[in-house]
Amino acid sequence: xxRAGKDARVPDKIGGFVRKLAVDVVVVGGGSTGAGVxxxxxxxxxxxxxxxxxxxxxxxxxxxxGLLHSGGRYVVSDPLSATECxxxxxxxxxxxxxxxxxxxxxxxxxxxxxxxxxxxxxAGAAATRVPAREISVGEALKAEPRLNPGILxxxxxxxxxxxxxxxxxxxxxxxxxxGAQILTYHKVTKIERDANRVTGVRCVDLKxxxxxxxxxxxxxxxxGPWAGQIAAMADCEPVDVIPGRGIMIAMxxxxxxxxxxxxxxxxxxxxxxxxxxVSIIGTTDVKVEDPDNLAxxxxxxxxxxxAGEILIPGFRQARAVxxxxxxxxLIKDSRVAAADTRHxxxxxxxxxxxxxxxxxxxxxIGGGKLTTYRLMAEHIVDAMCTKLGExxxxxxxxxxxPGSESGKTYVxxxxxxxxxxxxxxxxxxCECELxxxxxxxxxxxxQPRGSFDDLRRQLRLGMGPCQGGFCSLRATAxxxxxxxxxxxxxxxxxxxxxxxxxxxxxxxxxxxxxxQTALDNWIFQGTxxxxxxxxxxxxxxx
Amino acid sequence: MxxxxxxxxxxQFARASLDHCVKxxxxxxxxxVAAVTPLFTGPKFVGPQAERFRNGESVDHSLDYCSSCGTCxxxxxxxVQIAELNSQARAVMKSDHMPVRDxxxxxxTLMGMAMTxxxxxxxxxxxxxxxxxxxxxxxxxxxxxxxPTARTQTLHGWLKKRxxxxxxxxxxxxxxxxxxxxGYFEVETSKKSIEVLEHLGYRVIVPKQGCCGLAQQSxxxxxxxxxxxxxxxxxxxxxxxxxxxxxxxxxxxxxxxHEAHEIMGVTDDRLKDVxxxxxxxxxxxxxxxxxxELPTDFRPIEMTVPYHAPCQLKSQGMGQPAVEVLRLIPGxxxxxxxxxxxxxxxxxxxxxxxxxxxxxxxxxxxxxxxATNPDLALCDTExxxxxxxxxxxxxxxxxxxxxHRAYGLS
Numbered sequence: 001x002x003r004a005g006k007d008a009r010v011p012d013k014i015g016g017f018v019r020k021l022a023v024d025v026v027v028v029g030g031g032s033t034g035a036g037v038x039x040x041x042x043x044x045x046x047x048x049x050x051x052x053x054x055x056x057x058x059x060x061x062x063x064x065x066g067l068l069h070s071g072g073r074y075v076v077s078d079p080l081s082a083t084e085c086x087x088x089x090x091x092x093x094x095x096x097x098x099x100x101x102x103x104x105x106x107x108x109x110x111x112x113x114x115x116x117x118x119x120x121x122x123a124g125a126a127a128t129r130v131p132a133r134e135i136s137v138g139e140a141l142k143a144e145p146r147l148n149p150g151i152l153x154x155x156x157x158x159x160x161x162x163x164x165x166x167x168x169x170x171x172x173x174x175x176x177x178x179g180a181q182i183l184t185y186h187k188v189t190k191i192e193r194d195a196n197r198v199t200g201v202r203c204v205d206l207k208x209x210x211x212x213x214x215x216x217x218x219x220x221x222x223x224g225p226w227a228g229q230i231a232a233m234a235d236c237e238p239v240d241v242i243p244g245r246g247i248m249i250a251m252x253x254x255x256x257x258x259x260x261x262x263x264x265x266x267x268x269x270x271x272x273x274x275x276x277x278v279s280i281i282g283t284t285d286v287k288v289e290d291p292d293n294l295a296x297x298x299x300x301x302x303x304x305x306x307a308g309e310i311l312i313p314g315f316r317q318a319r320a321v322x323x324x325x326x327x328x329x330l331i332k333d334s335r336v337a338a339a340d341t342r343h344x345x346x347x348x349x350x351x352x353x354x355x356x357x358x359x360x361x362x363x364x365i366g367g368g369k370l371t372t373y374r375l376m377a378e379h380i381v382d383a384m385c386t387k388l389g390e391x392x393x394x395x396x397x398x399x400x401x402p403g404s405e406s407g408k409t410y411v412x413x414x415x416x417x418x419x420x421x422x423x424x425x426x427x428x429x430c431e432c433e434l435x436x437x438x439x440x441x442x443x444x445x446x447q448p449r450g451s452f453d454d455l456r457r458q459l460r461l462g463m464g465p466c467q468g469g470f471c472s473l474r475a476t477a478x479x480x481x482x483x484x485x486x487x488x489x490x491x492x493x494x495x496x497x498x499x500x501x502x503x504x505x506x507x508x509x510x511x512x513x514x515x516q517t518a519l520d521n522w523i524f525q526g527t528x529x530x531x532x533x534x535x536x537x538x539x540x541x542x
Numbered sequence: 543m544x545x546x547x548x549x550x551x552x553x554q555f556a557r558a559s560l561d562h563c564v565k566x567x568x569x570x571x572x573x574x575v576a577a578v579t580p581l582f583t584g585p586k587f588v589g590p591q592a593e594r595f596r597n598g599e600s601v602d603h604s605l606d607y608c609s610s611c612g613t614c615x616x617x618x619x620x621x622v623q624i625a626e627l628n629s630q631a632r633a634v635m636k637s638d639h640m641p642v643r644d645x646x647x648x649x650x651t652l653m654g655m656a657m658t659x660x661x662x663x664x665x666x667x668x669x670x671x672x673x674x675x676x677x678x679x680x681x682x683x684x685x686x687x688x689x690p691t692a693r694t695q696t697l698h699g700w701l702k703k704r705x706x707x708x709x710x711x712x713x714x715x716x717x718x719x720x721x722x723x724x725g726y727f728e729v730e731t732s733k734k735s736i737e738v739l740e741h742l743g744y745r746v747i748v749p750k751q752g753c754c755g756l757a758q759q760s761x762x763x764x765x766x767x768x769x770x771x772x773x774x775x776x777x778x779x780x781x782x783x784x785x786x787x788x789x790x791x792x793x794x795x796x797x798x799x800h801e802a803h804e805i806m807g808v809t810d811d812r813l814k815d816v817x818x819x820x821x822x823x824x825x826x827x828x829x830x831x832x833x834x835e836l837p838t839d840f841r842p843i844e845m846t847v848p849y850h851a852p853c854q855l856k857s858q859g860m861g862q863p864a865v866e867v868l869r870l871i872p873g874x875x876x877x878x879x880x881x882x883x884x885x886x887x888x889x890x891x892x893x894x895x896x897x898x899x900x901x902x903x904x905x906x907x908x909x910x911x912x913a914t915n916p917d918l919a920l921c922d923t924e925x926x927x928x929x930x931x932x933x934x935x936x937x938x939x940x941x942x943x944x945x946h947r948a949y950g951l952s
Contacts, residue, residue, distance in 0.1 A: 253594045277594040319561035416595035420602045
């Protein structure tokens, strides 16, 4: 990984070592916003480093539907966002094709929904330049045979689906090519200031325990729901971030091949998105205090299944494989009631800490959505350039991101086709997601200290119906065989991986997934006695 | 091909069943093809796993190594329609490049019609190596693959010429469904079945009848197969309302009972009507016996004979009626083959690129048959009998031949 700026080790006050770096700009937060920002900053010629306390895209970014908005969702409620989404959808499909599937989408009027909303929708789409076309119900049902035959109207839009991790890693790799440094598992502990000016960031490498001191002239706070906590580390007045929790449920296969939206004012459970091999129903919206503690309440699961039933009759008989919760990074806006986070500014808000706190060299960004992550980055970096009194143009929309050079968008058959070609040469480690042995060992070589969840986010390891029941054993054996870890850490990593899978299994234990978890449990508890494997001295947490 | 292209009514149902898969791998361990070739990725892979990655477009052409024997669906303890999913995916795959060979070999009636008038010539030709080599080169049918023996007289030819049955019917009327092979090649099996039914006191109606479309279905020609099976339903229904239909053509019976519905999604009421009325010949006799209505005045036959239950009979979920009935014959020892599949799977083992695989699949069965009785084996379905006879060298008959003999009819 190329390094930006100086990197040296100097003794710290208590006898250990502090790794020292110096860059122009530190970006805090490795979600889509931070990755977009670090790429933009690097492309404009600044030396920069991105810090995240965990893996890229582990916080909010990938805890979403996987929807690449056409803009349709906002044509009535938020026209500015609608146009931005439509424009960014086209840009991302061009520059990050490999992370995006052009599924197309429908907005459908379900039985009981107001059919007149579709007229408002079409008018709004025309006004916001969001491509939309009403099609016959018959045409919609022919293309999506599982769709509720009772739908009253259908409008076709250019929704897509996007792999959040690939999106973020793509931006990060592009940034690295432009000289940026990406430090995952580096937790910020302090933003250092000299009176009214930011001078650096102190963080700790969680994998090694090493302290890192980074001198810089500017900090861009892209920590999403954690932006308030980061701003507080610079001793600023509290930034009110209201995390809006939403739950999502992945169903075992693609019940639909297009994004299906309810043609109503944005509400809970109004979208079903086909992403990779699964389809994801979501979402809810509940104001919460702590973005690190997101529940997946039983009643919200039931609410989502009911919502699915409206779009796809028989939805409850289909198999759910995993549930998760994410937190929307919304910055408080006095225009709407605090309890209603969905309708708060989804557009982006840049907080200028000079005017707000009398502190130069710090900008906080909030709001926005994954589809417009590139545009958000452009805005915050523009704002930074203005503050620095420099004119450096943004080129992020023009340059194709590494891995997308062919311009070919993702299709769900990709892995099946790849395995068709290497089926007699390579083994399959994760059967559900058709991940080969080589895919795993290559990724492991790139991230020898990575946890299986780090590898999962890149490879979809354990994300299919068996939820790690079979593949986690094989992954553990391969990691051990690759000599990166000892047997204690190997079993620790496996237990950690299974523990994390379980978080998303408990809330949806019904139907077919119960049989799977029972079988998995017999394998791990009954046959392998996983609780009595060689224990690492300390529980493996990363 | 996009998702808007080929849609089968049955596909939504089969696809939904993939949700039941717990990756237990039982299907993989039972699959006779995966056991002998690494080219086939196995039923779990091509079925519930690969299906999650399909959206109309076909990218996994190796799925054609599946022989459609249906063993995977049969052994799945969770109820996944593995074989059905695979047959549907194959139909999508072949929809834009159906080989001439596969269209030809699935036209079973046509083959019979063409060969019967020139039977001696056709039979001789099928044993001439240079001719078979040319056929292999041009059509892709393996030179050593088993071929039916053409008969000089069709079943209907025999029915027209034979004297009226001696015994007056005492039990009512049944309809006999002979299938293409039973009409043109396996004429003897059809005759013996009819004679046994008449011996039991039934009046047997044999309506003019076409092909069930099974070979077309297993070759992915769903439209043609659907047309065939519905035409056949009309033919069989023309014989009379509510009559039991009996057949000694085991795989064709399976097509009518469940495959046309489960694989191709045919929901036509005519098919439903026939599906509930049709019985396999040995199933019919077994049911009579269970009802206490089967005369068991069998002549003793002192013999040990191997019996192989064909895949397509097993998948009908009726147990092994042939074994139950044959064991009523004094002196006869029936040894079940215990083999999964003979390899032929309809037309699979004829194809030059599948021939070796089919032979490897059937090898344990051929060995068992030879070791058990080098002079006679029993099996319910036509192409399986041809395969066993050709590859083991042991003459292979339908079990009804043994019943016919035991009743003193031959």
